[in-house]
Amino acid sequence: xxxxxxxVTARLLGPLEVERAGRAVPLGGRMQRxxxxxxxxxxxxxxAIDRLVADLWGEAAPASAVKMIHIYVSxxxxxxxxxxxxxxxxxxxxxxxxxxxxxxxxxxLREEGRAxxxxxxxxxxAERMQEALALWRGPALAEFEEPFSIVESARLEELRLLxxxxxxxxxLALGRHAGVLGELDALVAGHPLRERLSGQLMxxxxxxxxxxxxLAGYRELRELLMTEFGIEPWPALRxxxxxxxxxxxxxxxxxxxxxxxxxxxxxxxxxxRGPRLAARRLGCVGGT
Numbered sequence: 001x002x003x004x005x006x007x008v009t010a011r012l013l014g015p016l017e018v019e020r021a022g023r024a025v026p027l028g029g030r031m032q033r034x035x036x037x038x039x040x041x042x043x044x045x046x047x048a049i050d051r052l053v054a055d056l057w058g059e060a061a062p063a064s065a066v067k068m069i070h071i072y073v074s075x076x077x078x079x080x081x082x083x084x085x086x087x088x089x090x091x092x093x094x095x096x097x098x099x100x101x102x103x104x105x106x107x108x109l110r111e112e113g114r115a116x117x118x119x120x121x122x123x124x125x126a127e128r129m130q131e132a133l134a135l136w137r138g139p140a141l142a143e144f145e146e147p148f149s150i151v152e153s154a155r156l157e158e159l160r161l162l163x164x165x166x167x168x169x170x171x172l173a174l175g176r177h178a179g180v181l182g183e184l185d186a187l188v189a190g191h192p193l194r195e196r197l198s199g200q201l202m203x204x205x206x207x208x209x210x211x212x213x214x215l216a217g218y219r220e221l222r223e224l225l226m227t228e229f230g231i232e233p234w235p236a237l238r239x240x241x242x243x244x245x246x247x248x249x250x251x252x253x254x255x256x257x258x259x260x261x262x263x264x265x266x267x268x269x270x271x272x273r274g275p276r277l278a279a280r281r282l283g284c285v286g287g288t
Contacts, residue, residue, distance in 0.1 A: 006081035010040055013156070014137025018080075026081045032057065034070040038096035039085070041152055043101050048091040055148035060280045105157075109135075109164050117166055122173035129167035135162060152177045165196050177204040188217070192224060195234050202237070204245050206251060214244050214271045 008025075009018040016037050018025040021160050027033045038055050039047060053065045062068070086093050098104045112127030140160075141153040141285045164187065171180050177242060184201040191197055205214035218233070218241045225231050232238065243251055 005170075007100070008081060008084055010043075010096060011102045011137065012037060012040055013102045013106060013135050013140050015143060016040075020079070020081060027079070028072070028075055030144070030258070031146075032075060034144050034149070035069065035072045036076060036094070037141060037144060038146075038148050040101060040103070041148070043094050043096050043104065044098070046088040046091055046093045050090070052091060054154075056146050058147040062254045070073075099134070103140075106132045106159075106163075110159065110196060111169070113163070114166060117170055122170045126167055126170035129163050129170060132163055133160065133167065161194070163189070164196075165200065168197075168200050172200065172203060172207075177207040179205060180204055181208060192221070193228075195237055198233075199237050199240055202240055203246065203251065209246060211247070215241065218244075222234055 006021055016027065016033055018027060018036070026035060034056055035052065038052060041161060049066055049069060052069055053061050056069075057065055073085060073087075082097055086095055109128050109132035112281065113125045113241045116122075116128060117125035138151065140156040141149040144153075168180050168184065171177075180200075183206050184197065184204055188194075188201050189195050198217060202214040202217050203212070218237065219236070222233050225233055240251075
């Protein structure tokens, strides 16, 4: 690892940024930046050259791909301290202190928050999740178009949304339903197929004295699911609707967390809406 004077920090949760001793490191063109981002995703682990070629170019890799990677590595080494970008058979590794990478900190804080939530420590869970989410400065890897970025950006965005849902569960457990209503309205509008968010919005509305709106939200979700996929909402949401109709006082204390389930998508829907809608629906509920 480099000395304190050459301390390197890196940020992936938003535009790619790398600093050396507090100063921005020039990262070069897009492909050079993409190589660095790919190595940071597996920080402190060796990534084989063949894997780098596939992740950067896919099936369109030029015959000179390996040579180009060597050139990018050489240029990056001129900007980074010695011992940061190292050669390790059969490829390269980007060596960085774990807490110096925002993605590593996000994953640690997220796991601490999930553990606290599972233990019933809602205040600690909300705090950890908020700290984790505060590390995001924008969409991860959005500046890249390489094959690896398409998969990884979707994975990281799903982790971010799950963390938001966990944080909202903690807020609901703390009685902060009024404070999350506006946020939930926007989240459900942006992600109408995430049943967990819809359940949270129903509960927050009900606890805020808006029973009719809570039930209307359920009906809208059911209509969407029936129209697009021919399925009913997850049983936990149907149970939540029943309890709202009965004005079950236990809802003042219980948050609904539907689990993840597979989604059958009719062929007509896939042709009309494409794979993106089904992908959004597949990641709509539960934790990882």
